[in-house]
Amino acid sequence: MDPLGVGVIGSGFMGRTWARVATLCEGTELRAVAGGKRAPGLGADFGVEVMDSVGALIARDDVDIVVVTSPPNAHVGQVLAAAENGKHVLVEKPMARDSAECVAMIEACERAGTQLAVVSQHRYRDAPLAAKRLIDEGAIGSVRMVRVSGLDAWWDMTETHDEWKLDHEQIRVFADWGAHGCDVLRWFVGSPAVLAYAQYHTYADQPPPGQSILATYRFANDVMASVWMTYEVPEPRLGSALQFLITGSEGMIDVDAYGAVKLARDGEWSTVFEQVPFDSLDTGSAGRLEAYRRELDDVVQAVRTGLPAPVSGREGLLTQRMLDAVELCAQTGIAVDLTEPA
Template sequence: MPQKTLNVGLIGYKFMGKAHSNAYRQVGRFFDELEVKPVLKAICGRDEAGVQRAAGLMGWEGYETDWRKLIARDDIDIIDIAVPGNLHAEIAIAAAKAGKTILCEKPLGNTAAEAKAMYDAVREAGVKHAIYFNYRKMPAITLAKQLIDEGAIGKIYHWRATYLQDWIVDPNFPLVWRLRKDLAGSGVNGDLNAHLVDTARWLVGEIDEVSSVMETFVKQRPELAATDDRMGGVASDVMGEVTVEDASLFLARFASGAVGTFEASRFALGRKNYNQFEINGSKGSVQFNMERPNELNIYTEDTHAGTFGYRTVSVTSGQDPYSGHYWPTAHNIGYEHTFINFLFDVFTALGKDEMPSPNFYDGYVNNVILETVEKAAETKKWENVPSV
């Protein structure tokens, strides 16, 4: 029987477009048991010369310069959205109405209202959908999930997480789209805290209440003269206003009774992609750091008295759903593999006619929490997270 394929149309070809394209190329090569595999049919971008070059470099059969034409094509089964947040809702709603399966970068919408409209659209259309909370697919984090579900660390008391970067500390760094609220919706809250919130929900449970503070340290920057595909660009001589936060910190109470801290900043010199969390329970603890992605630090009460403390586990030997598909034990995988693993789960679900996870529901809840964090920063009070 011929293997089933689904034709993908990817909108966006810069940083995230490259990550998604690589994952589509690789997923069927490492996860050869997939019954449904992707075909890189067309990539879309506004700059024809740029998107044509990207199509050739990244292995796409063709390209479009108008996302509406891409959605209208009968030979496209999946629409993948990898563009700035201000375009997510319009594209996703149009794709849902066209009956396409939809994959979308996070945060789902620039506002909770946009996210709700997207979630309503996919439910009304009855189409499959998923959101790129790719850190769920890191083998070490998956192992942490397994340990928690098995009760190995007991009742959870504490979640503490930080996501720190330093790429905009220079005040002369240009005003890229991620620093403009009209395009990005928010700063580190939507870019970095979104990942922490999703991981916390997956591992600890729902968040009921938050209290927060936000700060913008550099309030004006040079306008952007030209972009690149590494989150930067060329600065002009004209200054513009930064309209998003540089740092976002919040406290949380979980429905389970656990308490948590979340800190996101792009002003933490020396931290490049420091996505780190620790969970403390009644029987033990787990700790993860994305800058050491193949390791999970574990403490349990049954540790021998003479070897008190955390032990570092190398999560590379297939004790999770993903790492065993790549290299022999201790041959590490990295950031790009989280996207490949994500697509493995997506195409596995599609092959079974099931809804992938995480999906637009998770994105909608995430947006609601992020918006409540923003509200708490304004009111300087504890704010209840609205139920979804």
């Protein structure tokens, strides 16, 4: 079966990541890149054509899947253009700036009959997968409460040369991290959020605002969760940037998305899985790239079968609504009812 052609929009850290992934996936072939000041170097490194515009990339006959890695404020326009040209889309997180844009993207792809998938590599990483299997197998009984934490000492994108993320108008701090934290939380819980309350603050003198967040969610199956994100803890920090403590009726699971998975049963803790270490800032790290390759494999299967991708646009919308609720509640001080239509 012929490989599907991939075009990558954006040439930053994630653009380079997805260009590499497209060369690793057996079902795809990287055809072209476009967008961003680093596009010429990216195209040269991978031996593909650099298009002079995003529109030109989308219009190529040999591009079947468009991977959108541009800043979130560009996502909706680029996804709509791809759908109009009959292209399947894999869009980086956060899916968009708000739920209304997500709905527009979903509707455009559904009208066009094309796939819309959202990046959520942590669902494909070994440690979270091990935890999800334990939950699904009933290892802790029914899930009751979850604590999610992402505790870091810096909000500085200079290491990845993505300084645009320092602009609060282009991306909210919580949206960047929460697109992962909230998506994996909802995946573990197995139910949509129905109520949210949150506060945020920045303790440091430098922007952007909202570098520390405390949020709570209630889900349709009555699971309750707390979410603690901050980029303002002192060294040596408090573990990795994505951790979960899941309590159930019969046990508990402690999950480090970058490390160990521990199970508490019968009054004792045991380590049931240990993630092989990798460099999260290395675009060529095989250990880091494997999760992305698995997701692209699933997108290829969705294109070939016509079935929705596991992390579809509608999945992305549910996560975006959780992010929007935090922003709204932090501004108003009023809990947000997520049972209302988006």
